[in-house]
Amino acid sequence: MSVLKIKDLRKTYHTKKDEILAVDNFSFELNEGEFVAIVGPSGCGKSTILQMICGLDKKSSGEIEVPLNIKIGFMPQGDSLFEWRNVLKNCLLGLELTNNVTKENKEYVLNLLKTYGLKDFIHAHPNNLSGGMRQRVSLIRTLATKPDILLLDEPFSALDYQSRLAVSDDVYKIIKKEKKSAIMVTHDISEAISMANKVIVLSNRPCTIKNIYNIELENKSTPINNRKDKKFAYYYDLIWKDIDYHV
Amino acid sequence: MYSKEHKDYLKKIKLHNLLVKISQIFILVFFLVIWQFLASTERINTFIFSSPFKVFETIISLYQNDDLIHHIWVTVYETLVGFGLGCLIGITIASILWANKFLFKVFDPYLTILNSLPKVALGPIIIIWGGANATSIIIMALLISVIITIISVHQGFTNTDENKIRLMKSLGANKWQIFSKLVFPSNIGTIMSAVKVNISMSLIGVIMGEFLTSKAGIGHLIMYGSQVFNLNLIITGVFILCIVASIMYYGVVLLEKKINSKWD
Numbered sequence: 001m002s003v004l005k006i007k008d009l010r011k012t013y014h015t016k017k018d019e020i021l022a023v024d025n026f027s028f029e030l031n032e033g034e035f036v037a038i039v040g041p042s043g044c045g046k047s048t049i050l051q052m053i054c055g056l057d058k059k060s061s062g063e064i065e066v067p068l069n070i071k072i073g074f075m076p077q078g079d080s081l082f083e084w085r086n087v088l089k090n091c092l093l094g095l096e097l098t099n100n101v102t103k104e105n106k107e108y109v110l111n112l113l114k115t116y117g118l119k120d121f122i123h124a125h126p127n128n129l130s131g132g133m134r135q136r137v138s139l140i141r142t143l144a145t146k147p148d149i150l151l152l153d154e155p156f157s158a159l160d161y162q163s164r165l166a167v168s169d170d171v172y173k174i175i176k177k178e179k180k181s182a183i184m185v186t187h188d189i190s191e192a193i194s195m196a197n198k199v200i201v202l203s204n205r206p207c208t209i210k211n212i213y214n215i216e217l218e219n220k221s222t223p224i225n226n227r228k229d230k231k232f233a234y235y236y237d238l239i240w241k242d243i244d245y246h247v
Numbered sequence: 248m249y250s251k252e253h254k255d256y257l258k259k260i261k262l263h264n265l266l267v268k269i270s271q272i273f274i275l276v277f278f279l280v281i282w283q284f285l286a287s288t289e290r291i292n293t294f295i296f297s298s299p300f301k302v303f304e305t306i307i308s309l310y311q312n313d314d315l316i317h318h319i320w321v322t323v324y325e326t327l328v329g330f331g332l333g334c335l336i337g338i339t340i341a342s343i344l345w346a347n348k349f350l351f352k353v354f355d356p357y358l359t360i361l362n363s364l365p366k367v368a369l370g371p372i373i374i375i376w377g378g379a380n381a382t383s384i385i386i387m388a389l390l391i392s393v394i395i396t397i398i399s400v401h402q403g404f405t406n407t408d409e410n411k412i413r414l415m416k417s418l419g420a421n422k423w424q425i426f427s428k429l430v431f432p433s434n435i436g437t438i439m440s441a442v443k444v445n446i447s448m449s450l451i452g453v454i455m456g457e458f459l460t461s462k463a464g465i466g467h468l469i470m471y472g473s474q475v476f477n478l479n480l481i482i483t484g485v486f487i488l489c490i491v492a493s494i495m496y497y498g499v500v501l502l503e504k505k506i507n508s509k510w511d
Contacts, residue, residue, distance in 0.1 A: 054417050074417035076410040084432050093428070094418040145418065 003070050003149055003181050004030040004053070009062035011048055021206035022048050026062070028200060028212070030149065030181055035172075037192035038185045040202030041243055046185040049207075050074070050151045053183070066149075073147025078158040079138040081126040087113065087137050088122045094145040105144070112140045116174060131159050132167045139171055143178060150175060152184040156191070168195060168223050189243075193235045194223035201242045210242050297482045305483040309468075319491060321464040322453055325381055326495065329388025330449035334442055336389070337396025344397070345404040345430065346422060362398060366391045366452065370459045384456030384464075391452035392445040399444075403437030404430050439503045446499050450492055465491065 009026040012019055022045040030036055040046050051057035053064055054074045066072065081090050091109045095101045113122055116136050126134055135155065142150060155171065156164045172195050175182050186192050192199045193215055201211045217229040226232060249257075279299045285291045286298030293301060309315040344351040370387060377383035407430045415425045457466025465488050472480030 051413070056413055056416055074414065076414045076417070078410055080408065080410045080414045082411070082429070082433070084435070093415075097415070097418050097420045097424055097428070 001032045002029045003032050003067065004183075005063070005065040006053070007063040007065070009049070009052065009064065010060045011045070011052060011057070012060045023052075023208075024206040025208050028209070030183060032148075032181055033179060034198060035175065035182045035184070035196045036198045036200060037196035038183065038200045038202060039187060039189055039192045039239065039243065040207060041204050042187050044202050044205055045207035046187075046202060047077075047153050050153050050183065050185050054151055070149060071145065071147040072149045072151060073142040073145055075138060075142045075150060075152045075155050077154045079126075079134040081134055081137060081141075083126055086123050086125050087118060087129070090126065090137055091141045091144050093141060098145075100145075108146075109140065109144045112143055113137075116140065116170075131163045132170060135159070135167045136170060136174070139174055143174075143180075148181060150180050150182040152182060154186055155184065156186075156188075164191075165224055172223050189236055189239050190227060190232075191223075193232060193239070194226040199235070199239060201239055211239075213238065295478055297479045301479045302483045302486055305479045306487070309483065315487075318463050318465055318468055319487065321381070321461075322450075322457065322466065322488075323491060323495070325384050325453045325456070325464065326388060326446070326449045329385045329452055330392060330446050332385070332389050333392030333396055333445050333449060337393045337441070337445075338400055338438060340393075340397045341400035341404060342426065342431075344401050346426065351401070358394060358398060362394045367455050370455060373456075374460050379460040384453055384461065387456035387459075388449040388452030391455075392448040395448065396441050396445060399441045400434070400438055403434040403441075407433055435506065439506065443496070443499050443503065446495050447492065450488075450495065454488070 006029070007027050009023060010021075011023040012021050014020075026049060028036075038046050038049065048057060052059045054072050056074070082093070085093070088109070091113065092101055092106065095105050095109075110122070113119060118133060118136060118140070121129060121133065126137070129137065138155075152171075156167055159167055168191055184192070184195065197215055199213045199215060200209055201213070202208065203210045213235060215235060217226055217231050219229060220226065282296075283299045286293045286296065286301075306315065309318075344354065366387070369390065373386050373390075374383050377386055411429055411433070412425060415429050420428070453464070454466040454469075457464040458470050461467040461470070465484050469481050469484035469488075472478070472484060
């Protein structure tokens, strides 16, 4: 079942000097439970697409169709935790803003925190957490509002390579376990292949779809293990050649 | 238990800090002793340069005959009122300008001009309009602190992390929620440093005001001293002002520490 349909999405920016076509002719469909990664050269407008999907940015034309019962959750770049709130209060932010801090919802958030190894840190402040834990808190904050689709905007960009691998494994497992559909924007090709079912490769500005790959690994498992798959290098090579890196 | 190496390290730090303290006190004592020595041996004219003992005598006699506490209180009172109003009005205006970019653009050049204008130039106008009273002095203090508060706090507000604002919007926050739950709390640091500058600014404004017109206050003592050519009184005034200024400044620092400790 499709949870999100995008047709001919287009975005132009207006500046004093110029009119910039950032996104053009972008169409795709997200099915329930799918994990889609969007990769492309930096500055091509990947994040703009996500921001249009969750309504943070206005589209110039085209259609974004979301069924009425489907909710979208956004996970921003970095972890964007509020240092002055403890872990629980950070996670309750979304519910607080919409006046939905009910006993039931709070219980749900507490359960998520316990399930994902943050039980002892519920009242800790973000300063006292590791990068990986912060990322988990950030994800739980988004999950707290019970979205069906998660939009991840370069979620691991602030982490060093080692924790990046571990955290992407973590986040992937949580998303799968909670049975969410997800769209992740990244500039890291291997991250995209290791996590997604489908990788959308974008061209340079104006950003259009260059190719869509269905990732069919021999032994689909967790992101870290997927990197060892025989076909991993094959996809990496394909996508690498697709992206115009101007070095 | 710590290793010997660590203990030595701690000792070294303690010794270093002690040395700093001792040197600080030494400078003050050295200065006072030299000053008193030069005065006692009549190498400097105490009529013009005064002396530590004379300052001390002046303080005592002011306390006994001239209601020293009242003068200090007037200055502190005027400073605190100007400071409080400056912070309150400054932060409020900064918030309004953050919420409305159009207003900010309109007022930006006026703020810049007012900020670069030496506020003392407005003194005579304020006194003629407001009268020769404490209100005029408070307005003076307010004017001096409010503009810089608006500018620095507004700057902090507009520099709020764009990703966090995006997150708030994606969670359905309205403008007031973005302000009260993100922009304001994330700028407590900026606000506190503006507040720290403000306490000194307000004192400058008050002393300026008291120079221009006053019936009491430390500025009044200094001004009176200069009119009757009583250097003892002037230097005593400056000395008391030093103490009052540092007490008020450290009061604000203490307040800042208390607010910061609430969050960790």
